[in-house]
Amino acid sequence: MTDRALQNRLPPLHQAAPRSLYVHIPFCASKCWYCDFNSYVQSDAAKTRYTTALLRELALLAEEYQTSGDRLRLDTVFFGGGTPTELPLCEWERIAMGLREQFAIDESVEWTVEANPGSKSDHLLAALALLGVNRVSFGAQAFEDDLLKAIGRRHDTSAIEQSVALAMSAGFSRINLDLMIGLPEQTLANVQESVRKAIDLGVTHVSVYGLKVEPGTVFARRQAKGCLPLPDEDLEARMFEEARARLAAVGIEQYEISNFAKSGAKAHHNLAYWRNRPYLAAGAGAHGYVYGMRYENVKSLSLYEESLTNERRPLANTRAVSAQEAMEDSVILGLRLREGVQKAAFAADHGVDMGAVFGDVIRPLVECGWLLEDAASYRLPVALLPVANEIMLRFLRE
Ligand code: SF4
Structure with a gap:
């Protein structure tokens, strides 16, 4: 593709x-x-x-x-x-x-x-x-x-x-x-x-x-x-x-x-x-992620109440998440977990194998031991969790 x-x-x-x-x-x-x-x-x-x-x-x-x-x-x-x-x-x-x-x-x-x-x-x-x-x-x-x-x-x-x-x-x-x-x-x-x-x-x-x-x-x-x-x-x-x-x-x-x-x-x-699952959010300043859209509610209590008095969602902004960004989110969020990113869940969520999309990033990380791969998952060694951000950034394309 x-x-x-x-x-x-x-x-x-x-x-x-x-x-x-x-x-x-x-x-x-x-x-x-x-x-x-x-x-x-x-x-x-x-x-x-x-x-x-x-x-x-x-x-x-x-x-x-x-x-x-x-x-x-x-x-x-x-x-x-x-x-x-x-x-x-x-x-x-x-x-x-x-x-x-x-x-x-x-x-x-x-x-x-x-x-x-x-x-x-x-x-x-x-x-x-x-x-x-x-x-x-x-x-x-x-x-x-x-x-x-x-x-x-x-x-x-x-x-x-x-x-x-x-x-x-x-x-x-x-x-x-x-x-x-x-x-x-x-x-x-x-x-x-x-x-x-x-x-x-x-x-x-x-x-x-x-x-x-x-x-x-x-x-x-x-x-x-x-x-x-x-x-x-x-x-x-x-x-x-x-x-x-x-x-x-x-x-x-x-x-x-x-x-x-x-x-x-x-x-x-x-x-x-x-695990990058979709979720609804309600309340002043709350953030949600549903059907490919991230949204953020207004923070101000008066604006929040005014909007709902008029039967309107109290949205401050909404943003469409691209397919590429959704895959990056799945990796970056999943690597926070000790269980890591599950290959089957990634393929089911994105319709493509993680290795096919991020192979160029994964291979050198696996070779130097910064990323562990088994049949089911990619995950960080426990000792590297405190510096996870530095490794995660490599999965961002832009
Ligand atoms: S002021 Fe902030 S940190 Fe303190 S209790 Fe309230 S939300 Fe929590």
Whole structure:
């Protein structure tokens, strides 16, 4: 097939119905000093208006993407933020009812809600479990009170322990903790302690993220003034390796660059992203990928609500993904996973073998041991996952 023919054909991936839904809840109790996510401190009245708009958007999405008149079946639903547990229970009840009206959701769906440790989310957890939420992801970040204060978090270590215990007693068997490394004045001992506490709490999934200083944040301003004492690259790499080794020692295995899980506890919603599956997204600033189009919603809450009051999708922009770009996405996202890119899945999604498209990139990488090939997959050696970006870039044609 010529390059132009490859570029112009419609890959099977772009004819597949989405089975995942991301919902953005843009509310937080306060703004953390490193955060540039689309989140705001708002009143309960504003949360009610937002929920009303969100329910309209879900109805529009359901109508647009239903198949042959049947409600679209979802396998995973993920509420991220922001802090979704900043929504009061009455809004969650409306959302749960709206979701079930608009989409086909059964007990097998993986329904995750992000939460922050601390008072507000605690009383909600049991109620969310009754509404059908079956996975909770806590933004713990660290188990050192001074460090939590120094990054602008509102909770302390005891709040994390209390929230995890409450989640377990509410019946959640799938619990994630987010941990951060590379924080100002963080030491290797701090990271060891965070990982030890996470393990002791008995959670099934841990995400370990390095701090990125984003423009417009408190940390960016401090860095510009030269008063943000961050660990150097070598120390941050040692922090990550320390976390990886300690988690692996207790059977919480790395399955993606930043994610670790006990057996059977991988996040299916996130796996759908990394396997380059299509997904719907709703909420202010949310991004979706469906039938070959990537779309992004408006970030502003007032524009979001105004658009939906007028029964219009709140789109900021849409972009068609070419067949070539879709193949590059499948490789770049798939190489984040330890399982790598599955040859059969690539061929099914794109109608062509990965080796036929990227052979010139694959061969030298395999020869020098930077890419492993077996009958079923191409994957990176575990030791190279921390520098995966440098290898992935070679698969970009432009
Ligand atoms: S809780 Fe999360 S989304 Fe909210 S400000 Fe902090 S980092 Fe950002």
